[in-house]
Amino acid sequence: MENTEKQNKYLRAKERVEAMKKFYNNLTSYIIVNIFLFIINYWTNGLSYAWFLWVTCWWGLGLLFHAAKVFGWNPAFSKEWEERKIKEFMEKEEEDYKSSRWE
Incomplete structure (x- = not known):
């Protein structure tokens, strides 16, 4: 489990480095x-x-815009906003599922 997590972190870091190289x-x-x-x-x-x-x-x-994407400068769509939206959509989907079930 820990090994795959390290590999995932490594791959994400490698992708970020590649994106930075392309930007530079x-x-x-x-x-x-x-x-x-x-x-x-x-x-x-x-x-x-x-x-x-x-x-x-x-x-x-x-x-x-390329720099904003590579370095994560996005004040309008921050990580907090993204997490809020994901949670909102998950809650809405759960409500829709509950309301469509016959119990």
């Missing part, structure tokens, strides 16, 4: 590509028209 790779790509786009934009237009900011903003927003 995404962040590195974001920084490198946006520096490259800034340089291209500066050489072609100067700073009069900063078209690269569209890419920077939208990709940055996606990166923010």
